[in-house]
Amino acid sequence: MPNFVVFGGSGFIGSQLVARLAATGSRVLVPTRRRERARHLLPLPTVDLVQIDTFDSATLQRLVQGRDAVVNLVGILHGRRGRPYGADFARAHVRLPQKLAEACAACGVPRLVHLSALGADSHGPSMYLRSKGDGEAAVRADEPGLQWTIFRPSVVFGEGDRFLNLFASLQRRLPLLPLGGASQRFAPVHVGDVAQAIAASLVGARRRETIGRIYELGGPKVYTLGELARLAGAMAGVRGGRGRPVIGLPHVAAVALAWLMEWAPGGPLMSRDNLDSMRVPSVPSGTLAGFAPELGVARPASIEALAPVWLRRLGQQAEYDSWRTHAGR
Numbered sequence: 074m075p076n077f078v079v080f081g082g083s084g085f086i087g088s089q090l091v092a093r094l095a096a097t098g099s100r101v102l103v104p105t106r107r108r109e110r111a112r113h114l115l116p117l118p119t120v121d122l123v124q125i126d127t128f129d130s131a132t133l134q135r136l137v138q139g140r141d142a143v144v145n146l147v148g149i150l151h152g153r154r155g156r157p158y159g160a161d162f163a164r165a166h167v168r169l170p171q172k173l174a175e176a177c178a179a180c181g182v183p184r185l186v187h188l189s190a191l192g193a194d195s196h197g198p199s200m201y202l203r204s205k206g207d208g209e210a211a212v213r214a215d216e217p218g219l220q221w222t223i224f225r226p227s228v229v230f231g232e233g234d235r236f237l238n239l240f241a242s243l244q245r246r247l248p249l250l251p252l253g254g255a256s257q258r259f260a261p262v263h264v265g266d267v268a269q270a271i272a273a274s275l276v277g278a279r280r281r282e283t284i285g286r287i288y289e290l291g292g293p294k295v296y297t298l299g300e301l302a303r304l305a306g307a308m309a310g311v312r313g314g315r316g317r318p319v320i321g322l323p324h325v326a327a328v329a330l331a332w333l334m335e336w337a338p339g340g341p342l343m344s345r346d347n348l349d350s351m352r353v354p355s356v357p358s359g360t361l362a363g364f365a366p367e368l369g370v371a372r373p374a375s376i377e378a379l380a381p382v383w384l385r386r387l388g389q390q391a392e393y394d395s396w397r398t399h400a401g402r
């Protein structure tokens with residue numbers, strides 16, 4: 074029975090991957106900082122959770138010891154500012170993959186699969202992209218002999234995502250949607266396809282072909298951010314399916330709005346660094362003909378095929394909640 078440890082396995086992409094690996098009969102250990110956040114994984118019979126509060130080398134070696142592969146999905150979208158990036162990005166995107174590569178070498182674990190992002194570049198325009206670039210370099214260079222695979226998805230959509238859902242919920246509350254970076258291009262890729270590609274690199278029949286490769290993952294179609302915002306509102310049924318007007322902001326206004334959104338209660342909804350990331354397109358460099366055949370995704374799913382199902386359901390739920398509030402229940 075293959076045996077994996079998946080860092081970041083409790084998250085949006087990780088939960089899908091862990092379920093997929095468990096369905097193949099693999100044993101999966103998911104380290105998490107908050108066991109509570111990962112409890113949805115507990116019903117999976119071959120999955121174990123372990124709560125950890127530090128990523129020191131001794132802890133990592135203990136978790137990595139005896140596994141067939143280590144998967145790193147840990148990532149953050151927002152962090153303190155700095156040059157080339159602040160301490161939060163350095164810790165999550167650079168030092169952790171570096172320590173994981175070292176732990177693999179120290180414990181004789183041959184395989185490390187790492188999730189990066191399209192546009193990752195040590196000299197990129199944002200802290201997010203620069204730290205992702207340095208994280209990739211740490212995985213590729215640090216330990217000779219390590220069998221690594223790196224995935225670089227565009228923005229990932231699916232139930233529970235943080236972009237279509239955010240656009241839809243903002244349109245339920247606001248009369249119009251002001252948007253920075255509205256003309257930047259994305260190739261959104263479905264969370265199930267990303268999970269499938271990563272799983273193929275671990276348990277697929279052609280997994281050995283993925284060693285030493287960097288895969289860019291994009292969906293079947295390219296959209297501007299403005300088009301995605303409009304689609305999300307329409308698919309969620311806002312204003313009878315017309316959505317709210319989406320107003321593209323000039324750069325200075327977009328920076329000011331992003332700065333305000335950094336202070337949103339419960340954590341930033343958007344940041345100036347996110348805007349900086351949008352200075353480069355998030356579109357695969359090759360054609361959009363699909364995934365490499367060894368990844369086992371013949372036809373990547375489209376937003377049009379899948380998103381209306383859950384966006385409409387959430388829209389109906391929001392309407393119901395608002396009736397209840399008005400009725401004082």
Ligand SMILES: NC(=O)c1ccc[n+]([C@@H]2O[C@H](COP(=O)([O-])OP(=O)(O)OC[C@H]3O[C@@H](n4cnc5c(N)ncnc54)[C@H](OP(=O)(O)O)[C@@H]3O)[C@@H](O)[C@H]2O)c1
Pocket residue numbers: 080081082083084085086087104105106107110111146147148149165188189190191225226227228229230
């Ligand atoms: N979602 C996208 O559109 C997208 C696009 C391109 C690339 N990616 C990359 O794909 C990976 C997974 O993304 P996701 O959307 O699944 O993210 P997510 O839902 O936020 O999950 C990330 C996981 O990482 C762990 N984590 C977060 N911050 C951490 C920190 N400071 N220290 C240690 N662990 C931390 C969390 O685990 P616990 O809270 O359980 O500890 C969480 O489950 C990330 O590397 C991300 O950059 C995502």
